[in-house]
Amino acid sequence: MKTLKIYDPAMCCPTGVCGTEIDTKLVQLANFLTTLDKEKFEINRFGLTTEPAEYVINKEVTRILKEEGVDSLPLFFVDEELVFSKNYPSVPELSSKLGLAAFIAKF
Secondary structure: OEEEEEEEOOOOOOOOOOOOOOOHHHHHHHHHHHHOOOOOEEEEEEEOOOOHHHHHHOHHHHHHHHHHOHHHOOEEEEOOEEEEEOOOOOHHHHHHHOOOHHHHOOO
16 A cells, blocks of 8 residues: 655645635646545545644655755655655656556546
8 A cells, every 4th residue: 555645834724725826836736636446546635734843753854844944845655755745746756756657647
């Protein structure tokens, strides 16, 4: 089973549909995450304002935040390896890191 851990910056919701401006990249990401097979992928998504302890528990996240600050967020880890930082990946980019090459063709 692959694990995906996402450490979001402070925001009101992870879907991208809150506030006056809709972030389509976040909407697509949220939709994509719901399509992943729960038997093949363990997905953990942490919000800086809602689960700050998770940012302290993960020593790599703590190190990155100390060295680079909150501008390094979001952070994406696949099987404990940092694969994206500072920006949200597109669905094809994340699919590739998760080994889902067939899924890329849909986007």
